[in-house]
Amino acid sequence: MKRSWRLSTLFDPTPVARSVSLKLSKVDKLGVIAGAGALPRKIVAACRESGRAFCVLAFEGSADSEMIRDVPIQWIKMSSLSAALDAARNEGVTELVLVGKIPRPSVLELIRDVRSAKFMAKVGTRMLGDDNILSAVVRELEEVEGFRVIAPETLLENLLSTAGTYGVVNPTSDDLADIKRGLNVVHQIGRLDIGQAAIVQNGFVIGVEAAEGTDRLVERCAEFVSQELPGGVLVKAAKPTQDRRIDLPAVGLSTVEHVVRAGLRGIAVETGGALIIDRPKMIRAADAAGIFLFGVSLKN
Known part of the structure; x- marks a missing residue:
């Protein structure tokens, strides 16, 4: 998209x-x-x-x-x-x-x-x-x-992202390192008003979101995700200076489906900086696919 x-x-x-x-x-x-x-x-x-x-x-x-x-x-x-x-x-x-x-x-x-x-x-x-x-x-x-x-x-309960693991799959220590790097990258591109997402695997930044949107980001990066290396995570966060009443990054069932097809290990979102659409369905889909959903603060 x-x-x-x-x-x-x-x-x-x-x-x-x-x-x-x-x-x-x-x-x-x-x-x-x-x-x-x-x-x-x-x-x-x-x-x-x-x-x-x-x-x-x-x-x-x-x-x-x-x-x-x-x-x-x-x-x-x-x-x-x-x-x-x-x-x-x-x-x-x-x-x-x-x-x-x-x-x-x-x-x-x-x-x-x-x-x-x-x-x-x-x-x-x-x-x-x-x-x-x-x-x-x-x-x-x-x-x-x-x-x-x-x-x-x-207007809606449970829409804003919260901290911690949402489902039954937890990120590993390697995943957490990728999440931290991804948050730093998203924070920097957000300062430049470019995008709200990045994909990181084993410390390597595979791609960042620009005009194409998150689904297209995951699609174009799928070929660069190594199946021989561990991990791989999609990280989404709000831009540092944006008005948080509008245009917060969002994740939902479509996000889970794209991440699974790309062979990534999970999805991480900034606590309080993303919208979780259809949270129960999204969690069930992620659990069934064996990927993690995780909320993390930029301060961590």
Whole structure:
């Protein structure tokens, strides 16, 4: 899967946006801005279970229509984001959660939307990394558009990564050494706003994530994984300076499947710096395949 933003929206100031207070007296209605993957469906289910009012703004070509059936939904495009936000505001939405993956938009797509074009003119071409752009997007949504942006883990239990071994397979001392090296590598590429993952085996860095995304990273590195050497681990962590309400690295069943096919020993994630999608199913799949799932702090 190509590297993608978990959500991208670009807007500029309007009088009506400036008039929206961040502290409204009425009950907060949630706008779920949805891309691909299972997370939008889980957020919708959590809202229904808690009785919270919500609506879904789903990106055409990315969000799974089967996952968000029978919900109040508006299909949106990158070229018509302004109208989507105005519609959400008219529906009484005051909070937004950005979940799922969407393809990184082209400049041509963005300039079709007036607010998006003005936003791009404001931030300039200097902001080319996902983290820089998404952080600017959140500032626009909150400071200009008047919404509050919340993290998905505030709505779902057991979503954020925790410390230690998740299943029955534990990492060896060699695995832990690879994990430590992998975390250092991911931390450094994260500082440069490049990626959130690396693969390390026996101390050798086999590959780092860039624009292609984690699944493609594992696929292209599979041929370099030695079956004669021990170990081999996929390490994922948040970028050091990113806004952790959006675009945290995520792992799920697909990650396990790719890691198993590549012949790696396991998956390590930064404690509190990754989202664990379908945790019980992921753990069962990892246990069945004999690989480890492990949460580790950057301070370790």
